[in-house]
Amino acid sequence: MSTPASEAAARIARLFVYPVKSCAGVEVAEAVLTETGLDLDRAWMVVDDQGEFVTQRELPRMALIRPQLKTYEVVLRAPGMLALHLAIDAVEQPVQVKLWDQQVKAFDMGGVAAQWLSDFLGRKLRLVRFDPDDRHLSSLEWTGGLEVPNQFSDGFPLLVLGEATLAELNEKLLASGHGAVGIERFRPNIVLAGVEAQDEDHLDVLRIGAGSEEVRLRLVKPCPRCPIPNIDPATAQIDPWVSDVLQTYRRNERLRGAVTFGMNAIVLQGVDRSLRVGQAVTADWHFD
Numbered sequence: 001m002s003t004p005a006s007e008a009a010a011r012i013a014r015l016f017v018y019p020v021k022s023c024a025g026v027e028v029a030e031a032v033l034t035e036t037g038l039d040l041d042r043a044w045m046v047v048d049d050q051g052e053f054v055t056q057r058e059l060p061r062m063a064l065i066r067p068q069l070k071t072y073e074v075v076l077r078a079p080g081m082l083a084l085h086l087a088i089d090a091v092e093q094p095v096q097v098k099l100w101d102q103q104v105k106a107f108d109m110g111g112v113a114a115q116w117l118s119d120f121l122g123r124k125l126r127l128v129r130f131d132p133d134d135r136h137l138s139s140l141e142w143t144g145g146l147e148v149p150n151q152f153s154d155g156f157p158l159l160v161l162g163e164a165t166l167a168e169l170n171e172k173l174l175a176s177g178h179g180a181v182g183i184e185r186f187r188p189n190i191v192l193a194g195v196e197a198q199d200e201d202h203l204d205v206l207r208i209g210a211g212s213e214e215v216r217l218r219l220v221k222p223c224p225r226c227p228i229p230n231i232d233p234a235t236a237q238i239d240p241w242v243s244d245v246l247q248t249y250r251r252n253e254r255l256r257g258a259v260t261f262g263m264n265a266i267v268l269q270g271v272d273r274s275l276r277v278g279q280a281v282t283a284d285w286h287f288d
Contacts, residue, residue, distance in 0.1 A: 008203055010281040013163055013193035014183070019074050020127070021045040021152045022055035023065040024233060025184060030276045033215060035267055036150050037157035038189055038275070040069065040088070042130070044109070045097065045152040046117055049124045052098040053152070056228050059121050060236040076116070084116045091129045099152060105131035138266060142221040148266045156264035159223055160200055161188035165261070168197035169245065178241045185229040185242065188262055190217075192281060200263050204286035208270070208279050215270030219286075222252050222260035229261070 016025040021042045032039040046054050046062065056062045068075040076084040091107030098104070106128035108114075113127040130136075130151040138148040138156050150157055161183065170180035183191060192200060201222065208215040230242045243259065252260040 006284075008195055008199060008283045008285060010162075010192045010194040010283070012190060012208070012275060012277050012279045012281060014188075014191035015275060015277055016184075016187070016189055016191075017041045017069065018187060018189075019044055019067040019069065020065065020076065021053065022062050022228075023067060023076070024063060025187060026067055026069050028069070030274050033267060033270050033273050033275055035148075035157070035271050037153065037267070040074070041157075041189065042150070042152040044074070044086070044127055044129050045099070045106070046121075047097050047126050047128055049126070050098075051096060053100075054123075054125065056231050056236075057226060059123070060231045060238060061121055063231050063233045063236045065120070078120045081116065081120050084113060086113065086127075094131065095128060097128055099136070100154070102136065104136050104152070105134035107131060139221075142264070143266055144220075146266065156221065157267055158189045158217060158265040159187065159262050160190045160192060160206070160217070160219060160265050161186055161262035162192045162195050162197065162200045164193075164195060164197040165200065169261075172245050172249070173241070176241065176245055178239070178245070181229075181239075181242060182233070184233045185231065186225075186262060187228070190265075190275070194281075201260075202285055202287055203263070203283040205268065206265070206281050206283045208275065208281050209273065213270075213273060215273050215275065216268040217265045217270075218268050219263040219265050219283075221264040222255060223262040223264050224252075224255050224258040225250075225261050 015028050017038050018025045019040050065078045074086045092110045095108050097106045109127040117125040136150045166183050206217040230238050246259045250259045251257045
């Protein structure tokens with residue numbers, strides 16, 4: 001970790017959008033920021049026949065579904081399947097779905113999408129689109145009382161992770177006799193370069209741009225990790241040693257010993273501004 005100076009200096013190294021919750025991400029050079037995170041991030045979600053969300057935790061093959069963002073549609077591709085084209089501005093009937101312990105309003109995406117997912121994943125499934133009139137809020141305990149809306153993300157609009165933090169993990173994996181892993185396993189939205197390993201754990205508000213154009217993102221909660229980082233996004237094979245190594249040094253007492261990796265963030269300022277790879281980032285240090 002860096003020796004604290006008056007402020008940290010970094011830059012945006014990579015940006016990722018995840019149109020369909022728990023499917024592969026789309027790496028982009030630029031993305032519009034909304035109050036719920038990057039535009040179209042977690043706008044769609046896969047649910048079972050009871051309307052409850054499903055993820056790679058139950059169906060690792062979801063990692064093999066690769067979205068492509070186009071001007072007016074999202075295209076889903078998967079091994080052995082014809083491409084599924086989804087119009088960005090089209091939905092079918094309204095439905096209620098369950099995301100963790102919350103009932104969330106959504107729109108069903110129709111029978112063709114449902115059959116496509118069911119055929120590839122081997123279960124009866126449907127695809128739904130988030131209803132923007134719903135209010136799926138982050139935990140007020142971590143937002144400082146601010147009402148922060150999300151789409152289908154687990155809890156917060158954005159996830160921030162440093163390149164050096166991944167490099168440190170890979171050093172430990174290699175030292176343990178395992179292969180290095182890519183940052184895609186950890187599903188960040190914003191990847192930072194220019195700060196040292198684990199520095200993002202101790203940053204407060206990220207400032208991107210200047211003046212009236214400034215974007216301000218507050219890092220509010222360490223991200224507790226489920227087994228999804230064990231899933232190889234290229235093959236859907238499960239590699240349990242990723243979690244095993246993280247357990248050796250990333251247990252977080254703020255979250256009762258949960259393994260954390262990366263920081264959840266909320267949007268304070270800059271809705272409708274664009275984030276771009278290469279942009280400079282400054283932040284004040286924050287230590288508990």
